[in-house]
Amino acid sequence: MTNASVREFKMPDVGEGLTEAEILKWYVQPGDTVTDGQVVCEVETAKAAVELPIPYDGVVRSLHFAEGTTVDVGTSIIAVEVAGGAAPAQEAAPAAPAPAAEPEQPAEQPAARQPVLVGYGVATSSTRRRPRKQAQDPAARQAASAVQSELNGHGAAPAAPAAPPAAPAAPVAPAQRPLAKPPVRKLAKDLGVDLATVTPTGPDGVVTREDVHAAVAAAQAPQQTAPAAQPAAPAVPAPADLPAAPASYDSGRETRIPVKGVRKATAAAMVGSAFTAPHVTEFVTVDVTRTMKLVEELKQDKEFAGLRVNPLLLIAKALLVAIRRNPDINASWDEAAQEIVVKHYVNLGIAAATPRGLIVPNIKDAHAKTLPELAASLGELVSTAREGKTSPSAMQGGTVTITNVGVFGVDTGTPILNPGESAILAVGAIKPQPWVHKGKVKPRQVTTLALSFDHRLVDGELGSKVLADVAAILEQPKRLITWA
Numbered sequence: 142m143t144n145a146s147v148r149e150f151k152m153p154d155v156g157e158g159l160t161e162a163e164i165l166k167w168y169v170q171p172g173d174t175v176t177d178g179q180v181v182c183e184v185e186t187a188k189a190a191v192e193l194p195i196p197y198d199g200v201v202r203s204l205h206f207a208e209g210t211t212v213d214v215g216t217s218i219i220a221v222e223v224a225g226g227a228a229p230a231q232e233a234a235p236a237a238p239a240p241a242a243e244p245e246q247p248a249e250q251p252a253a254r255q256p257v258l259v260g261y262g263v264a265t266s267s268t269r270r271r272p273r274k275q276a277q278d279p280a281a282r283q284a285a286s287a288v289q290s291e292l293n294g295h296g297a298a299p300a301a302p303a304a305p306p307a308a309p310a311a312p313v314a315p316a317q318r319p320l321a322k323p324p325v326r327k328l329a330k331d332l333g334v335d336l337a338t339v340t341p342t343g344p345d346g347v348v349t350r351e352d353v354h355a356a357v358a359a360a361q362a363p364q365q366t367a368p369a370a371q372p373a374a375p376a377v378p379a380p381a382d383l384p385a386a387p388a389s390y391d392s393g394r395e396t397r398i399p400v401k402g403v404r405k406a407t408a409a410a411m412v413g414s415a416f417t418a419p420h421v422t423e424f425v426t427v428d429v430t431r432t433m434k435l436v437e438e439l440k441q442d443k444e445f446a447g448l449r450v451n452p453l454l455l456i457a458k459a460l461l462v463a464i465r466r467n468p469d470i471n472a473s474w475d476e477a478a479q480e481i482v483v484k485h486y487v488n489l490g491i492a493a494a495t496p497r498g499l500i501v502p503n504i505k506d507a508h509a510k511t512l513p514e515l516a517a518s519l520g521e522l523v524s525t526a527r528e529g530k531t532s533p534s535a536m537q538g539g540t541v542t543i544t545n546v547g548v549f550g551v552d553t554g555t556p557i558l559n560p561g562e563s564a565i566l567a568v569g570a571i572k573p574q575p576w577v578h579k580g581k582v583k584p585r586q587v588t589t590l591a592l593s594f595d596h597r598l599v600d601g602e603l604g605s606k607v608l609a610d611v612a613a614i615l616e617q618p619k620r621l622i623t624w625a
Contacts, residue, residue, distance in 0.1 A: 146224070147202055149217035150195055152184070159533070162186045163211045163402055164218065173201045181219060184212075185402050185497065189536070190529045199223035205344060211401055213322065216344065321348040329353050407499050414558045418474070418595040422555040423604055427612040428576050430586040435618045439512075448516040449523075453491075453545055455618065456568055456611070458515060460543060461487060461508055462624050463610035470607045471540050472563050474597050481598045490542035490559055491519065493526040501559050502531045503539035547571060553589040563599055566611065567591040588615075 162184040180192045199221040319336040343349040472483045489507035504518045547570035556567040569589040576585035592608040614620045
């Protein structure tokens, strides 16, 4: 793609700092004519599906990746042949590896295309990482590698030293060192794979994660017959083969599902939260019969015409009132600054199960909304999530979360905090149960609430008060008026 009339469109940063995205669907094929602003493909970031528009007119020359491929931000994904003389200036930078040519592209592309696509400028800087290894500032290269490594599921510290071990692979000529990103190098090191022996399939001869896994699989195939002939041999290579332990199972009756997209982001977030914030969970069982009656009454109210009214609406409002009465629960822990950050606003997160996995979009400034406005926001949030159209910005900035496990018939649970938040409320199934009411045992609508909180900044008293307030409101909904 060195022809001056061909322009490469690179994977942009569509999620404020995301480092990769999966190509879900191509809307064009080689030979198709495209216009400025036309959507050419749909990609899935960590938690959202996003359509990408092409920023210029031309004819599609080639698609560099097939559907289902995960591509790093800054990597060219489609080549477009453009008419006129505008292309040579753009192509000058990729054609010449000299550092002096680099400022031309960042100075031209972001200024022209930033309003069209969020994060377009960020992608530009990423694409020059490999060509300018000798000229790039070492501190900047190390920081970029650390960020990408951490977001791909590895610690920031190990990412930088992962590169040097690959050098001995080609002692004769250092310039022949295999091309691979830091996360891929670390993966190869962890699996005991020499990158020099791996056949690269990525653009420009870059070794990908799939290449490393393929090399491991190829190495394991002959090993499965080796133990029968040499029973003592496995004792020596055992440490190096630890990552391949699952191969000893019945692979014919197992299915391996790649960890990527929503599942990858959720796994990283949950592990980070569970092993960073000391969780405490408290429970309370409450009679919500009056709340259920109020739900039925609100469904008939003209103020809620066309809106979805359900128990979750009143539970959300009850939590907002409880936060107003106990504002210190709405905070976060800043480890770097050693400070507790109290939020004077509530961005209420609602955990939603979608075809792509669990996501937690939030309702911005939920504390300032009336009950009908809150109902409208909940309805929009749920429908958007089910359609898979939730934007990355809708999942950022949450302060407290509700997860409704009751819809699955579950009584309760011990929810894990959403990263950056200090509390999450789990709502169990609402069921008729025998309950002592006015001195007599009667069937009442009962549920169990569970509140998990970060014990670094929320002590038992504060957490108990919040949970007790929510329960008191659901037992006597009139407190929505008296306490608000």
